[in-house]
Amino acid sequence: MAYKINLGVWGRVFAVPSCVAETLKITNGDHIKVLLYILANPDKFLTNEEISEVTGVGTGTVSDALIYWQNAGVIAENGEEFVPAEGAVRYTEPAPARSAAEVRAKLTAEPQVKPKIFAEKVNNEQAFKCLCQTFEQLRGKPATHAERNALMTITEETGLPTEVALMLVQYCYDVGQQESTPDKVVNKLTPNYLKKVALDWFENGVVSLPAAEERIRQLKESKEAALAKASAPVTESVTSGASFDAAMFEQAAYERYRKKK
Numbered sequence: 001m002a003y004k005i006n007l008g009v010w011g012r013v014f015a016v017p018s019c020v021a022e023t024l025k026i027t028n029g030d031h032i033k034v035l036l037y038i039l040a041n042p043d044k045f046l047t048n049e050e051i052s053e054v055t056g057v058g059t060g061t062v063s064d065a066l067i068y069w070q071n072a073g074v075i076a077e078n079g080e081e082f083v084p085a086e087g088a089v090r091y092t093e094p095a096p097a098r099s100a101a102e103v104r105a106k107l108t109a110e111p112q113v114k115p116k117i118f119a120e121k122v123n124n125e126q127a128f129k130c131l132c133q134t135f136e137q138l139r140g141k142p143a144t145h146a147e148r149n150a151l152m153t154i155t156e157e158t159g160l161p162t163e164v165a166l167m168l169v170q171y172c173y174d175v176g177q178q179e180s181t182p183d184k185v186v187n188k189l190t191p192n193y194l195k196k197v198a199l200d201w202f203e204n205g206v207v208s209l210p211a212a213e214e215r216i217r218q219l220k221e222s223k224e225a226a227l228a229k230a231s232a233p234v235t236e237s238v239t240s241g242a243s244f245d246a247a248m249f250e251q252a253a254y255e256r257y258r259k260k261k
Contacts, residue, residue, distance in 0.1 A: 020032070030061050030065060033057055066082070107199055118148050150195055176188035176189065
């Protein structure tokens with residue numbers, strides 16, 4: 001199948017929707033390459049093979065990229081052509097100010113969203129649909145009812161913009177990957193952990209991508225400092241007979257094991 005973006009009056013102008021630039025940190029690089037190339041060639045019908053040859057992206061990934069940008073609301077299929085999606089993606093604005101206590105109560109209440117309501121939100125809000133698809137891609141399987149509830153609660157009750165929620169999901173996935181070992185896979189894309197991080201970000205005023213990036217940096221430094229502190233006193237405590245925290249000792253031992261691998 002051949003592909004073409006019909007930009008109409010845009011002619012040869014090489015335009016990129018602002019929502020694409022806003023999600024650079026969380027969008028697959030190959031997907032961006034594909035979009036940039038077809039946007040730069042609006043008057044051509046492009047095949048998977050041609051796009052692959054120029055961008056270095058596999059033909060299968062080219063097809064996946066087009067589906068991704070359709071789901072993200074950037075382009076829409078119109079017969080044999082793709083056209084700019086009407087309205088493109090509009091990410092949600094932060095909700096009215098709420099206290100941390102109110103948000104914590106909402107997150108812990110675990111509201112049960114009916115499947116019909118969830119489906120309507122996915123169908124009517126392209127940004128939320130993109131969030132759910134990203135979650136399922138990272139999780140490697142369809143989201144459960146509890147996971148869907150968590151995603152809806154995070155976006156609706158904390159007021160986090162959808163692009164920030166996307167970064168939150170990616171962060172939770174990365175934490176699980178970092179904590180996994182060859183013998184044990186750690187899943188941090190759980191409803192409880194997602195809501196725990198969402199509450200932390202809400203309390204720290206994380207309502208933009210730069211703020212999310214800074215908060216991730218802070219959390220990473222805090223974790224590294226805790227691990228360093230846990231490792232330092234282990235030998236002295238054990239040899240001197242002084243009391244020590246067993247969990248801390250196990251963590252330090254694991255860190256030494258990981259460094260040897």
